[in-house]
Structure formats: structure tokens, C-alpha cells
Amino acid sequence: MTTKYAETEQQTGAKYVGRPVDRLDGRAKTTGEARFAAEHRYPGLAHAALVHATIARGRITGVDTEAARAVPGVIEVLTHENAPAMKPAPAVSLLNLSSLASGTSVNYLATDEVHWNGQPVAVTVAETPEAARHAASLVRLTYEELPAAVDFAAEEPNAAPQKGNALQPGGAAKGDAEAALAAAPVSVDLRFTTPPYHHNAIEPHATTAVWDGDRLTVHEGTQSIAWLRKHLALRFGVPEQGIRVLAPFVGGGFGGKGSVWAGTLLTVLAARATARPVRLALTREGVYHTVGGRTPSTQRVALGADADGRMSALIHTSVARTGRIGGNPEQITSASGHLYDARNILLRQSLVQLDLLANTAMRAPGESIGTFALESAVDELACELGIDPIELRMRNEPARNPLDGKRFAHRMLRETYAVGAERFGWRERDPRPGSMRDGRWLVGMGVATAYHPSWQMPADVTVRLGADGGLVVRCAMQEMGMGAATAQAQIAADEMGVPLESVRVEYGDSELPTAPGAGGSMQTASVAASLVEATRKLKQSVHALARRSPASPLRGLRPADLEARDGGLYQGGRGETYAEILTRAGRGHLEASAGTGMIRFLAKTLRDRRRWVKAACGAQFCEVRVDRDTGEVRVSRWLGVFDVGRVINAKTAAGQLRGGIVMGIGMALSEETLIDHRTGRIVNPSLAEYHVPVHADIPRIDVHYLDEPDPTMPLGLIGVGEVSITGAAAAVANAVRHATGRRILDLPITLDKLLPD
Structure with a gap:
């Protein structure tokens, strides 16, 4: 790699760009010098805790705070009966992009309505966090329950077509894909499901809020300082210039800290109501109940091809969910409009609204779960045709964007597969399912394409x-x-x-x-x-x-x-x-x-959108071992090769790419938010029961990037944060298919789905 840096410096004059420079804040974070949102001290600092609703939909009919107020150290208990008013959330508008920051449309503590199981319905403020949490446990509420729709599978038939806009089209079409599919000599038509997922940043959401008259200081772990500031100014009726948001250190976000959620708003509200600086540090369970996660999905991917593997039809449809009180649609079919040169294409996205917390963006929203279905189906088509999965992809690699003929600003997908196949030893793969073994382990090798659009x-x-x-x-x-x-x-x-x-x-x-x-x-x-x-x-x-x-x-x-x-x-x-x-x-x-x-x-x-399609792409190579008796799956080798344009920092880029792959492995094998279909309650809201990958689950991950600049982007860089989670779950599923002969259509790939019949 030293030679690569020398070549870059000679060609571009860059002395530092491209090198593996240590993070400037690395020492502060590893020594404890860095202070996060819940670590700032103020004289008279009070602590807050949330009380969560225990029904999915209805109205509060009674509030009893007497026991909570009797707890020593309690300063105030805020409910809809006594809380100061906030202004409602703004309507979402592309003319005001900060309106996208609203996590939900609920005007917290200004209504007796309950919209999801876990909605914050009261806030306790006390001298210590322990007293605040104890007081919260003593608040008693009674409800009038109303019928609620909380079961995604049961409500799927009620889905309606997603309305598109300039940033997120709801679908696209070229030719007659259904007719072409029916006439295709070889075809696959598969239905996939993915569960809800939740972010689990190492730093749970926390806010410290301090009012000085009409001036507000907020310490917050946020992914969007500007949007948070605008949102708080609107909700609390103060000038934007009078608000200061400080977020020098954020302990991970992955999309979950991109919106303004109840914890932030209620901390600021409590600080104003008590005239005290107030801190609220959400418990891990509190994060699950107040911060949206990724939508579940059902997807149909149908592919038709000639005998030589040339695609004649590509159909990708999806159903996802939002909450009745907000949520962002995911671009589940996005990659399918760009990756394969099918003669006929049909993309369609639909949505169903449920009485659950609004969903939100999670690393590569849409593309991460959409590529699982698409790339699994392409692999299955390769099996039907008896063609190598890489060769099938290369036969269908487009010269221009398949839907509209636009040029690709930068696309080196062929090169990523060529480099990856050589480095991974793809030629050693026996294509017959179940043919490669290592003792009791069935060995499988799978590939998938990674894809994520480039934004600025x-x-x-x-x-x-x-x-x-x-x-x-x-x-x-x-x-x-x-x-x-x-x-x-x-x-x-x-x-x-x-x-x-x-x-x-x-x-x-x-x-x-x-x-x-x-x-x-x-x-x-x-x-x-x-x-x-x-x-x-x-x-x-x-x-x-x-x-x-x-x-x-x-x-x-x-x-x-x-x-x-x-x-x-x-x-x-x-x-x-x-x-x-x-x-x-x-x-x-x-x-x-x-x-x-x-x-x-x-x-x-x-x-630019009229002229180009801009995106990062790559090739994911995965090797798994599956215990032939128990169905246990272990990822044994991984290589990701990416075309992400110019790389600014070799060390941090590699870390970003590896991190996305680890999240993709979690999607594939272990992660799943479980919701009680009777009550709408999340039943596994902790790291003890929501299983993110640990070190023992992850092998050494080899990442490689081409480092070829995109001439249409600043300094030629495209973006590395999200592309590496895309295609990752499909690469695992495809490797499992090769090892066992079983095509798993429903994530996560758990033991019960692989046990012998």
C-alpha cells in the first residue's frame, strides 16, 4: 500500500489524502477526555426519566402522580395535565428540509392520545437519576383502549402504493415485465421477508438542556446539528439564533440520531418547566421505545432470462410500513433500477400504516434490505441456469442506466468482481451445493453486489x-x-x-x-x-x-x-x-x-440528475461453514471490494467498510426486533435479547477499494459509510445456499430454518 500512496502523491500532488492517518479525536475518546451529551455538568443539574404508555392506541383517562411526587428528591412530574405547551411538529415539506427531522408528528404531553405502546406520556424530574427513575415507576395511568393495527404480516394486504417525490420515487417501469417473465425460458419468482431492526449505537440517546431566559443550550448526540436547532426553535417558539447545539462527540448513530425524538424534546421541555438544567439519558430499553428503527418488509423479486442468462424481465416489488404518526419510506427497490440490463423492468413500492412508533433511516435505508432480496434472486437464477453467479452478473452489466439510458458518472463494478474473485480464490469453488466440506462443516461461498447512491x-x-x-x-x-x-x-x-x-x-x-x-x-x-x-x-x-x-x-x-x-x-x-x-x-x-x-x-x-447516475458499488465475497447436524452458521472468510471513488483516509475508510459488513452479517444471522402482535410492545428491547454480532461471530474482514476518483464529485470521492452493508446479507444467504442447497428467503437465517427435515 505504500507504493499506492507514493503513486497518488506523484499523480495528484496529495501528501495526506489517501494515507491511513489516525483520527484526530482518537486519544480523547480512548482516554475518557471526550465528553458526550450526558457528561456535561451544570450547577443545579436535575435528571429526568420517562414514563411509557402500555397500550398501543387509546386515550389516557386518569393520572395518579401522588406516589411519584412523594419520592425524596423529586422536583416535578410532568403530564399532559400540567406540562407547558410545545408547538406542533411542522408538516413535512421538501421546501423546508429541516421538517424531515421530525421523528413523529406527536405533540408530546399536549394530548391525552396514545399512538404506540411505549410512547412517553409523563416525565419525572429529580435531583438524581435514581430518584427520577424510581418516581417514573410509580406514576399510575389508566387508559381507554382503542382498536390498534400492530401486526405487519396481518396488515400487509391493506398496503397502498407509495407516493413518490423528486427525491424518492415510488416505482418505475420499462416495457412489460410481467409478460416478459411469463415468456422467459428460465425464471425465478421469490418472496422474501426482512424483520424490523433497531440501531444500537454504543452511546444511547441523551440530552442535556439549559435555558437562560429565552436562550437555550443543548448538548445532544445528533447526526444533524442544523436540523435539530431549527426544529427546537420552531417547537419552543424562540429565535434560532438563540439556540446553541453542541455535539462534538457522538457515539454512533447509523440513522437513529438523524431525527428529533421524544427524549430530546421532553428534556428541553422539562428544563423550561423547572427552570433547571436537565439531563435525560435514555436506558437501552427507552431507546427502543422512543426512537424508530428500520421497517420490516416483504418483497417479491421475479427474474426472467434467456438460456444464455440475458435478463428479459426484472420485477421487484415491496411492502414496508410507517407509523400513523410518521415515518420515512425506504427505497427498497432502488438498486434494482440500476444494477442489471434487463429488457423489461417493473419496480413498485407499497406502504401500510400501523399503530407503532414511526420507523426511521438505518444504515443504507432501503438498499440494505432491497439488495438482500435482489441479489438472492440473482443467485437463484444462476443456479437455475447453471451459470456461475459472477458470470451471470457480468453478462447483465449495463453500459448505461437500464431505466432511462443515463450515463454512469463512475462505475467499475466489473473491476471489483475481477479483483475480488482473484483475491478470494473464487476459482476453487465447486458449484455443486453441499459439495465442499471440512469435517462436519458444510462449506459455502457466495457473492453479491453492493450499491448505494451518491449524494451531496x-x-x-x-x-x-x-x-x-x-x-x-x-x-x-x-x-x-x-x-x-x-x-x-x-x-x-x-x-x-x-x-x-x-x-x-x-x-x-x-x-x-x-x-x-x-x-x-x-x-x-x-x-x-x-x-x-x-x-x-x-x-x-x-x-x-x-x-x-x-x-x-x-x-x-x-x-x-x-x-x-x-x-x-x-x-x-x-x-x-x-x-x-x-x-x-x-x-x-x-x-x-x-x-x-x-x-x-x-x-x-x-x-446532474438529468445527466448522470452517481453511486458507489462493490462486490461482497462470503464464505460460511454450516454444521450439518445443528444448522449452526459461522462466517469464516469475508472480502469486500469497493468502487467508492477517491479515498481520503485509508484507515477510517477501511473501518467504515468493515463496520457496514459487520452490520450486514448481523442482519443476515441474528438481528430481529420482536413485536407482540397482541399489544404492539417490543419484547426484546435490550442487547441481552436483541443479538448484535460480537467478536466471536466475526472473522477477519478483508476490504479493498479501487481508489479511482469520480470526476463529477468533489476530489473524486463518492462515499463509504453505507455501501458496505448493501449486498452483505445476500452474500451470506448465497453462501448458505451453496453450502446446504437451501434458499433462505426470510431473515434472519436461524438454526430452525436450516435443521434437517
């Missing part, structure tokens, strides 16, 4: 150059452990030609220039675009300052001829350092800003 949003960045040569990058972006600040420091160091150690990145504070949310694998590219523009302006300002001095060796040189290196501007051996220029001019610093306004952003986005 507006971002504002300010760069300040000091007379000492130090550089400060300022942007209110979010850092959830993926190394966002480190990547931007590497970019800034290269653009300005300064040592990495002289760059400081300020982030995680709403007082800084506005950044987009950390979601959709778009934050790095969005911020990088503005950072590159800001550094260009800054270098122009430095050059203009130098030209004013007769003593400057830069006089007479054009800015376009200058190279930023060695802490200054040079042409060949002629030039001087930034420190020399600023010191001679008597300037303590120079500053430049850049950003993309919403109008320019929308115009560029629409223009």
Missing part, C-alpha cells in the same frame, strides 16, 4: 490562516466516530500545502458555519466541496497580499502558476511562506469562506 448537500466552511502558519477549518459538521474531522484536515493540509499537525478543525457546534447532516454517505463530499473552494479563495487572498509588497518574490507571478507547498506559495524555487507574507503585512490572520446556497444546490442537483 450544501455546506458552509470558513478557513482561517494565522501568521504562525497555522490553519483552522470551521464547519458545524458531525463526528460520529467515522473520522470526519480527520478527513477534512487531510484535505485542508494538501490544498494549502501545510503540515497536517498545523491544521485544527472546529466542528460539532451550531455557532460554526452550517453543515449538512451526517447521513446518506454525503457529509465528507459536501463539506470537501466548500473546503476546496474556501482554500482556493484563501490562497488568492494571500497572493494578493504578497503582491502589495515590493519585497515579495511573488510579485509578477500569476496565482494559477503557484503551488501551495512547504507552508507557502511557490513557483519552482521562488516563493515564500504564509507566515512571512502575513507577518510582513502586519496581519494576524486571513480568512476565507465558501458555501453552496440552496438555490445553487438545487439547480446543480437537478442538472
Whole structure:
């Protein structure tokens, strides 16, 4: 890999971009120096706890808080009978993207209505967290129960077509796919199901809220500082400029911290009601009951092909759910419109509303579960045809987007499969199911395609150059452990030609220039675009300052001829350092800003969408061992090869790719949110019963990326945060199919589904 870095530096002039730089916040996080949302102290700090409804739908008919108020240390018990009013959540509108931050439409503690089992219906505030939790357990409520729909499978027949919009189409079609399927010489027609899933970030949701008159300070683990600030201003009727949101450290999010949920709103409400700083740290169970997870799904994938494997029909339909009080549809069929050159395509998504907590985005929403069904069906078609699964995919690899003929901005899927097959030893695979064995273990090898669209949003960045040569990058972006600040420091160091150690990145504070949310694998590219523009302006300002001095060796040189290196501007051996220029001019610093306004952003986005399809892609290779007697599945080897454009940090990118694969293995083998179909209650709301993969479940994961830039994206980067979970569950299922001969259509792949008949 050292040679690769040397080649990159020689070709692009990059000294830091592409290298495996340690995270700038790594020491703070590993030593305990970093303070998260629940670790900030204030004089008079009080603690809050939630009381959750125990019915799925109905009205509160009685509230008894006497025992709760008698607990020593209790300050207040807030219910719908005495809580200050909040303004209702705004209607969702693409003209106001921050409206998407509403986790639900419920106006908490302003109504006696109950919309899901687990809805917060009271808040206790006390001097200690123990007293608050004890008081919460003593609040007694009575209800009038109303009929509730909580069983997804039972309500599936009531699903209605999903309404599409400019960002999320509800379906697409080319030709007559059903007729082509009926006429196809070879076909498969399969029904898949995936269960609900929940995020389990290492840091549970927590909020610390402090009011000072009408000014509000909020410490929050959020994926979108700007949206949270706007949302709080609207809900509490105060100016946005009077709210400060601080999120310098976020202990993981995966989509669950992208919206504003009840815990945040009720902490701020409790702080206002008590005139005290208030902290609410949700229990793990509280997270499950108040923060939405991934929707369950049923999916039909039907494929028709000629005898040589050329696809004549591709049908992918889905049913997902939202809550009656909110939720975001997932783009389950999204990848199916881009991956295969089928002559006829039908994509359709439908939704059913249930009396459950609103669902929300979870890593690669839609694509992660959609590729499980699509890539499993492609593998089954390969079995029917007797064609190698990789060869079948390559025969159907499109030159242009299959639905509309648009060009791909960057697509090297063939290369990822070629590299992966060689590195994984695919030629050693015996294609016969159950033919490869290691003692009592049945050995299987499976592949699947990874795919995730590339996004970009507006971002504002300010760069300040000091007379000492130090550089400060300022942007209110979010850092959830993926190394966002480190990547931007590497970019800034290269653009300005300064040592990495002289760059400081300020982030995680709403007082800084506005950044987009950390979601959709778009934050790095969005911020990088503005950072590159800001550094260009800054270098122009430095050059203009130098030209004013007769003593400057830069006089007479054009800015376009200058190279930023060695802490200054040079042409060949002629030039001087930034420190020399600023010191001679008597300037303590120079500053430049850049950003993309919403109008320019929308115009560029629409223009690009008319011309290109932009996405990251890759090839997932999985080897499993299945115990022939017990059905136990162990993943024994993994290789993921990805086309993610230019990689900014080799170390953090590899970590992101591995993390997505681990989540995909969890989807495939163990994760499942269980809901009582009588009551709507989540019955496994803890890490003791919701089984995320542990170290013993995961082998060494080998990841490789092509590091070929996308010329249509800032610095050529596409995004790495989400693509690696896509296709992962299918790769496991396909390997299990090869090992056992059984096609598992319903996740997770548990022992009972593989036990001998």
C-alpha cells in the first residue's frame, strides 16, 4: 500500500489524502477526555426519566402522580395535565428540509392520545437519576383502549402504493415485465421477508438542556446539528439564533440520531418547566421505545432470462410500513433500477400504516434490505441456469442506466468482481451445493453486489490562516466516530500545502458555519466541496497580499502558476511562506469562506440528475461453514471490494467498510426486533435479547477499494459509510445456499430454518 500512496502523491500532488492517518479525536475518546451529551455538568443539574404508555392506541383517562411526587428528591412530574405547551411538529415539506427531522408528528404531553405502546406520556424530574427513575415507576395511568393495527404480516394486504417525490420515487417501469417473465425460458419468482431492526449505537440517546431566559443550550448526540436547532426553535417558539447545539462527540448513530425524538424534546421541555438544567439519558430499553428503527418488509423479486442468462424481465416489488404518526419510506427497490440490463423492468413500492412508533433511516435505508432480496434472486437464477453467479452478473452489466439510458458518472463494478474473485480464490469453488466440506462443516461461498447512491448537500466552511502558519477549518459538521474531522484536515493540509499537525478543525457546534447532516454517505463530499473552494479563495487572498509588497518574490507571478507547498506559495524555487507574507503585512490572520446556497444546490442537483447516475458499488465475497447436524452458521472468510471513488483516509475508510459488513452479517444471522402482535410492545428491547454480532461471530474482514476518483464529485470521492452493508446479507444467504442447497428467503437465517427435515 505504500507504493499506492507514493503513486497518488506523484499523480495528484496529495501528501495526506489517501494515507491511513489516525483520527484526530482518537486519544480523547480512548482516554475518557471526550465528553458526550450526558457528561456535561451544570450547577443545579436535575435528571429526568420517562414514563411509557402500555397500550398501543387509546386515550389516557386518569393520572395518579401522588406516589411519584412523594419520592425524596423529586422536583416535578410532568403530564399532559400540567406540562407547558410545545408547538406542533411542522408538516413535512421538501421546501423546508429541516421538517424531515421530525421523528413523529406527536405533540408530546399536549394530548391525552396514545399512538404506540411505549410512547412517553409523563416525565419525572429529580435531583438524581435514581430518584427520577424510581418516581417514573410509580406514576399510575389508566387508559381507554382503542382498536390498534400492530401486526405487519396481518396488515400487509391493506398496503397502498407509495407516493413518490423528486427525491424518492415510488416505482418505475420499462416495457412489460410481467409478460416478459411469463415468456422467459428460465425464471425465478421469490418472496422474501426482512424483520424490523433497531440501531444500537454504543452511546444511547441523551440530552442535556439549559435555558437562560429565552436562550437555550443543548448538548445532544445528533447526526444533524442544523436540523435539530431549527426544529427546537420552531417547537419552543424562540429565535434560532438563540439556540446553541453542541455535539462534538457522538457515539454512533447509523440513522437513529438523524431525527428529533421524544427524549430530546421532553428534556428541553422539562428544563423550561423547572427552570433547571436537565439531563435525560435514555436506558437501552427507552431507546427502543422512543426512537424508530428500520421497517420490516416483504418483497417479491421475479427474474426472467434467456438460456444464455440475458435478463428479459426484472420485477421487484415491496411492502414496508410507517407509523400513523410518521415515518420515512425506504427505497427498497432502488438498486434494482440500476444494477442489471434487463429488457423489461417493473419496480413498485407499497406502504401500510400501523399503530407503532414511526420507523426511521438505518444504515443504507432501503438498499440494505432491497439488495438482500435482489441479489438472492440473482443467485437463484444462476443456479437455475447453471451459470456461475459472477458470470451471470457480468453478462447483465449495463453500459448505461437500464431505466432511462443515463450515463454512469463512475462505475467499475466489473473491476471489483475481477479483483475480488482473484483475491478470494473464487476459482476453487465447486458449484455443486453441499459439495465442499471440512469435517462436519458444510462449506459455502457466495457473492453479491453492493450499491448505494451518491449524494451531496450544501455546506458552509470558513478557513482561517494565522501568521504562525497555522490553519483552522470551521464547519458545524458531525463526528460520529467515522473520522470526519480527520478527513477534512487531510484535505485542508494538501490544498494549502501545510503540515497536517498545523491544521485544527472546529466542528460539532451550531455557532460554526452550517453543515449538512451526517447521513446518506454525503457529509465528507459536501463539506470537501466548500473546503476546496474556501482554500482556493484563501490562497488568492494571500497572493494578493504578497503582491502589495515590493519585497515579495511573488510579485509578477500569476496565482494559477503557484503551488501551495512547504507552508507557502511557490513557483519552482521562488516563493515564500504564509507566515512571512502575513507577518510582513502586519496581519494576524486571513480568512476565507465558501458555501453552496440552496438555490445553487438545487439547480446543480437537478442538472446532474438529468445527466448522470452517481453511486458507489462493490462486490461482497462470503464464505460460511454450516454444521450439518445443528444448522449452526459461522462466517469464516469475508472480502469486500469497493468502487467508492477517491479515498481520503485509508484507515477510517477501511473501518467504515468493515463496520457496514459487520452490520450486514448481523442482519443476515441474528438481528430481529420482536413485536407482540397482541399489544404492539417490543419484547426484546435490550442487547441481552436483541443479538448484535460480537467478536466471536466475526472473522477477519478483508476490504479493498479501487481508489479511482469520480470526476463529477468533489476530489473524486463518492462515499463509504453505507455501501458496505448493501449486498452483505445476500452474500451470506448465497453462501448458505451453496453450502446446504437451501434458499433462505426470510431473515434472519436461524438454526430452525436450516435443521434437517
